[in-house]
Amino acid sequence: MEVAAILADHLGCWKLVGSHEVRIDEDIVWFRNHGEINLADQKQFYALCYAMYLQWGYILSLNDVRDLSTITPEARRALNDEMRQQIYPSYTAIYGANPAIRTIAALGQRGIRLLTGKIFPIGFAKDEKEARTLLAQQRILLTAARGVK
Numbered sequence: 001m002e003v004a005a006i007l008a009d010h011l012g013c014w015k016l017v018g019s020h021e022v023r024i025d026e027d028i029v030w031f032r033n034h035g036e037i038n039l040a041d042q043k044q045f046y047a048l049c050y051a052m053y054l055q056w057g058y059i060l061s062l063n064d065v066r067d068l069s070t071i072t073p074e075a076r077r078a079l080n081d082e083m084r085q086q087i088y089p090s091y092t093a094i095y096g097a098n099p100a101i102r103t104i105a106a107l108g109q110r111g112i113r114l115l116t117g118k119i120f121p122i123g124f125a126k127d128e129k130e131a132r133t134l135l136a137q138q139r140i141l142l143t144a145a146r147g148v149k
Contacts, residue, residue: 006051017044027052028060028135033068042075046082049090058142059090060135064128066096071104083112083120089145091138092122093131 009015010024014032018041021032029052031045052059071079094105105122112120121138125131 003051003054006048007055010048017041017048022048024048024052027056027058027139028062028132030062030064032064035067036069037071037075039072039074039078042071042078046078050088053088053090057089057146058139059088060139060142061090061092062128062131062135063092063094064096065094065101068097068101076104076108079108080111080115083118084115087112087116087118087120089142090121091135091142092120093125093134093138094122095125095127095131097124 007024010022010029012023012025014021014023016022018038019034020037020041021034022045023030029048037045049059049061094101097105102124105124109120109122112118123131123134125134
């Protein structure tokens with residue numbers, strides 16, 4: 001499926017990816033995670049984020065993980081493999097994370113840094129409003145890095 005079609009399918013409306021809800025609001029891909037993230041989910045998330053990169057030149061991800069239970073080992077391995085190949089200009093704002101999810105994210109971020117020498121930028125927020133503020137700040141940096149006003 002071409003990039004425009006992938007993005008148009010999720011623009012302004014919630015779509016299901018497994019048990020998770022996903023939508024696109026302008027240059028933000030918004031995930032509401034429910035239950036576990038498995039390998040099939042992770043592959044679809046990655047495809048959507050890659051389409052956002054092709055469209056915008058960066059990826060802004062808003063993640064509501066209040067109902068996320070876990071990420072399967074296969075999904076974590078796939079994410080690590082993807083990150084080893086390429087980390088795109090991006091920022092992920094996460095809200096609703098419990099201590100276990102924060103730990104998994106921090107360990108994943110450290111692992112990627114050790115394996116690639118690159119940083120996968122994420123931030124934790126107490127709620128959606130704070131997460132969107134983080135994304136707005138990062139949008140300025142990401143567009144400046146591309147030379148876009």
